[in-house]
Amino acid sequence: MKKYILFIILLGMTFAPAIAQDKLQTSMVGHHGEMDYVIDWKRLYSYDEYVEIMFDLQEKYPDLCSIESIGKSRMGRDQYVMTLTSKKTGKDTDKPALWMDGAIHGNEVNGITCCLYTTWYLLTRYDYDPQVHDILDRSTVYVLNMNNVDANDSYLTLPNTDNNPREPFRPTDDDGDGLYDEDMAEDVNGDGEISMIYAEDPKGDYRLNEKGTYFIEIGADDWWEGTRFRLVGSEGYDNDGDGQTGEDDLGGVDPNRNFPYDFTKTSGKTYNLSEPITRNVWMFQQAHKNILVSFNYHNYGRMLMFPMPPKADPNAPDPQVGYIGTEDDKYAFKGNHNVSPAYQTDYNVVNEITSDGLFIMKDYTVLEETYLQGEHEASIYHMLGAYAFLMELWGDQDDLADINNDGVISNEEYDQWIQLDLGGDGWVIPEPYDHPQFGEVWIGGTRKKHIDRNPPARYIEAEAMKNCMFVVHCLDELPKVSFGDYTVTHKGGDLYEVEVEVVNSKKFPTISDRSIQIDRYTPDVITASVSSGEIIEPMETKKITDVSTSLPAAYRFYNTDYKKETTNAGKEIEFRTEGLSNETFTYNILSSNPSATLELEFESLTGGSDKIEIKLSE
Numbered sequence: 001m002k003k004y005i006l007f008i009i010l011l012g013m014t015f016a017p018a019i020a021q022d023k024l025q026t027s028m029v030g031h032h033g034e035m036d037y038v039i040d041w042k043r044l045y046s047y048d049e050y051v052e053i054m055f056d057l058q059e060k061y062p063d064l065c066s067i068e069s070i071g072k073s074r075m076g077r078d079q080y081v082m083t084l085t086s087k088k089t090g091k092d093t094d095k096p097a098l099w100m101d102g103a104i105h106g107n108e109v110n111g112i113t114c115c116l117y118t119t120w121y122l123l124t125r126y127d128y129d130p131q132v133h134d135i136l137d138r139s140t141v142y143v144l145n146m147n148n149v150d151a152n153d154s155y156l157t158l159p160n161t162d163n164n165p166r167e168p169f170r171p172t173d174d175d176g177d178g179l180y181d182e183d184m185a186e187d188v189n190g191d192g193e194i195s196m197i198y199a200e201d202p203k204g205d206y207r208l209n210e211k212g213t214y215f216i217e218i219g220a221d222d223w224w225e226g227t228r229f230r231l232v233g234s235e236g237y238d239n240d241g242d243g244q245t246g247e248d249d250l251g252g253v254d255p256n257r258n259f260p261y262d263f264t265k266t267s268g269k270t271y272n273l274s275e276p277i278t279r280n281v282w283m284f285q286q287a288h289k290n291i292l293v294s295f296n297y298h299n300y301g302r303m304l305m306f307p308m309p310p311k312a313d314p315n316a317p318d319p320q321v322g323y324i325g326t327e328d329d330k331y332a333f334k335g336n337h338n339v340s341p342a343y344q345t346d347y348n349v350v351n352e353i354t355s356d357g358l359f360i361m362k363d364y365t366v367l368e369e370t371y372l373q374g375e376h377e378a379s380i381y382h383m384l385g386a387y388a389f390l391m392e393l394w395g396d397q398d399d400l401a402d403i404n405n406d407g408v409i410s411n412e413e414y415d416q417w418i419q420l421d422l423g424g425d426g427w428v429i430p431e432p433y434d435h436p437q438f439g440e441v442w443i444g445g446t447r448k449k450h451i452d453r454n455p456p457a458r459y460i461e462a463e464a465m466k467n468c469m470f471v472v473h474c475l476d477e478l479p480k481v482s483f484g485d486y487t488v489t490h491k492g493g494d495l496y497e498v499e500v501e502v503v504n505s506k507k508f509p510t511i512s513d514r515s516i517q518i519d520r521y522t523p524d525v526i527t528a529s530v531s532s533g534e535i536i537e538p539m540e541t542k543k544i545t546d547v548s549t550s551l552p553a554a555y556r557f558y559n560t561d562y563k564k565e566t567t568n569a570g571k572e573i574e575f576r577t578e579g580l581s582n583e584t585f586t587y588n589i590l591s592s593n594p595s596a597t598l599e600l601e602f603e604s605l606t607g608g609s610d611k612i613e614i615k616l617s618e
Contacts, residue, residue, distance in 0.1 A: 023127040033124035036060075041117060041461035044109060044450075047077060047153035050116065050146060054080055061123045063087050064136060070144075071280030074168055077149040079280050084122055084141040092140040092290075096478040096510075096606035099285060099294040099386070100471065101144040104255050104277075104376065106151020106165045110393045110454040110463060111297025115145040117464035118471050135475045138608055140290065148255055148277055155449075159187035159194050161234075162453040168275045170252025179240055183248040186236040188435065188443060195428040195446045197232035197245065199438060204230035208445075213427040214411060215445040235443055237436075256298075259379035262372035272374060281376075285384060289522065292508060292606045293474055294380045294388045297467075299453050301392035304357050305367045306350050307381040309343035309513065346513040349579055350387060353474060353507065357389075360470045363399055385515030387508070389474075394455045394463055414447075422458075426451050477507040481524070481577050481607035483600065488618050494533070496616045498587045498598050499566070502526070504577045510607040511576040523574035524604040526585065531599070533591025538568035577607050591616060 025032050037060055039053065058065045064086060069078040085092045100118065102111030122141065125132040146152045151165040164185060171180035185194045198206060198215060206215040206229040215231075218224050234246025253269050255278050263272040273279040285291060316338045339347040354366055372378040377388040401409045401417035409417075418426035430444035450456055455463050484501030491497050504510070515521035528535055567573070569585040577583070587598060598614045 021127055021130065021133050024130070025128040032128040033126070036124050037120065039116075039120060041113070041464060042457045043460070044113065044156055044454075046157045047146060047149055050112065051078075051080060053116065054082060054119075054145065057120065057123055058082070061126070064123055064126055065119075066092075070284045071276060073148075073150045073277050074170065074275070075150045077153070079144060079147070079149055079277060081284065082119055082141075082143040082145070084119060084136060084143065085139065086126075086137045089137045092142075093288065094605075095138060095140045095290060095608070096292050096508075097140040097142055097288060097290045098471070098475055098478065099142045099144075099288075099291050099380075100297075101147045101281065101295075102297040103152050104147040104296065105298060106148045106167065107155045107160070107163060107453055108297070108299035108393070109152055109155055110299050110460070111147075111391075112145050112152065113460055113464045114297050114391070114393065114467045115143050117461070118468040119143050119145070121468050121472070131472070131476060135472070138480065139475055139478050141475065142284075142288065142291065144281065147281065151250075154250075159192050160449055161185055161194050162447070162449040162451075165250045167250075167252040167254055168277055169250060170275070172248075172252050174248040174251065175240075175242070175244075177240055177242065177248075179248065181248055181250050182239045183242075183244065183246055184236060185234050185246040185249050188235050188237070189431070189433045191428070191431075191443075193428045193446075193448055194235045195444045197235055197435065197438065198229040198430070198442045198445065199232050200227060200440070200442070201230040202228055204228035206231060208430060209411070209415075211415070213415060213429060213445075215430065216411070229442065232438055232441060256376055257374040259374050259376045261374065261379035261382045263374040267373040278376075282379070285380065285386075289520070290605055291384070291386050292478060292510075292512070294377070294386050295471055295474075296377055296380075296388065296390050297393060298390060299393045299395065301395040302361075302364045303367050303392040303395075304354060304361065304364050305377070305390040305392065306354065307372075307375075307378045307388055308339075309346045310340045311338050312340045313338055342517060343513045345509060345578065346387070349507060349509065353387075353389075353477065356473055356477075357470050360473060361466055381512075381514055383518070385512045385518060385520050387512060391467060391470075393467065394453070394459075418451075422451075422456055426456070474508075477579075479504055479508050479510045479577060479579070479604065479607040480506045481510065481602060481604055482610045483602065483612040484582065486612070486614055488614060488616055490616075494590050494592050496589045496591060498589065498614055498616075499584050500587070500600060500612070500614070502577065502583050502585060502602065504579060504581045504607065507579045508606075509576060509579045509581075510604050516576070521576075522605040524577050524602070524607055525572060525574050526569065527572050527601050527603075528569065528587060529571070529599050530589055530591060530596055532593040532596035533589055535571050535598075536588040536590060537570040538588070577604065589616065 054067060058067045064084060066083045067080050070081050071079055083092050085095060100115050102115040103109050122132055122136060126136055148168055150169050154165050173180050187194055205218055207218055207224050207226060209216050233244055236245040238245050253275055255275055257267040258272060258275050258278040260272045273282055377390045380386050380388040401413050403413045426448055428444040428446050428448055430442045433441055433443045435441045481504045484503040486500040489497045510524050511521045566584045566586060569587055589598060594617045596616050600612050602610045
């Protein structure tokens, strides 16, 4: 009896739907999977801890997640890429893909959290959230949570300033004395922070503020008669005897000037892809032609940036940048770039997605990225043909600390924000210290490293969450192409005409303008066959544009009507599927059998696949 019951249970499991959303949550305030794998998002982790979390997620969600090392850093750490997609619905390389990476600059570790948070969000919500379920069923996400792994780990685990370490560890003679990295910033007094050194000096230009939290420069009209200080330099030691500290810190090549497009030695120093971490990334991206969109996380400024398509007139001045529309439509980005006609689709779709991003992010602004010179984002767009977005996270706390709303945060305003919003924790409080080289000095007076460049603990999750939702929105707008309505017309005798719609209900096209221009694309293809008879190859191909159909309210941020086109087709036709498009393909068939069927198969590297059978008798 027990064996019989077990057999029935196994039989039921065998014939259960392969991709069931058995934990669907319909309540907006219900559990959506976040408790299935709990992570503390109000802290940062070390490289080893992040790797452990990544492998734990992969072990818990093996049908949705794979991990591979794409190579090692200069110091031997693995760069792990997580591949997110439902393995039951096909290979990752057969679906449209989005790439994400965080912290190519070692000190911009907030990007690690944004990447990992999005990974966690997608994996934990797959069984609960219809939107996420659909995203991972039909698309792929490649996530490199930690890009500059050596510098990332140093910044996360060791005392550092908020600006360093930034580059991969490549010995560099910053001060030109023939020595390499000999005067690094160092935590002299062992308080876990690297600040500045001041010495008491009756002729000094600085004094402590009234609370004793930071130093103030004494102005010409400030007749200060109290204790004065002079600035000695960065916290550290003078190891080369030149009287300076911290002038030859760890560093090397800027990794975001190390990519091939428009590379210059002025910005890149050595040669393009000289660093293992950039070379590993580039080789992976080149090998994955299904990557249609890219997100690269940086820090400082709360800006959404993207590479500009080429101009119609290369000599025209750069466009006005940094504004976000009008009072009537404050979240609509209104770019005025004089774009080349060959790139109009790219510019339109990026503007539309950017407007959506402004709505989601709320306190971010836009900058049309015109800087090239070996940047990763420029190389992704101009050399790989993928849409690239650069997110500058966190940064200026104007909305938090600019009390008088004059656009400038004074030390007094900053101090008030620290006292009231952060419980007083934010300054490296100046303290006397007996320095082995400089004698009695004071060390401190700067902001702590996790306050300017990266958000303090209480803001980490909020920043990651809204960036996650922007990525999820872009994933939701990756091409989704299918056959739509069709009509069959008996033209007389053995001649039939079949009109079939091909619909892309999403904003991204299947192929970018840039991909076409650099001949790096795989065209969409419809192959046709009939069970009886023959398809008459068209003598010519023409397109008729009809823009009379308005968009539904769901696309209120998209200012372009559906494009409805009619194209004569034969046994095989190659094309690009535009975003939010509805194109009709016409097939002329000679068949003496009214019961014959027309079989159509659509294949696209980034738009998915679909099949349809149409009876001529319909």
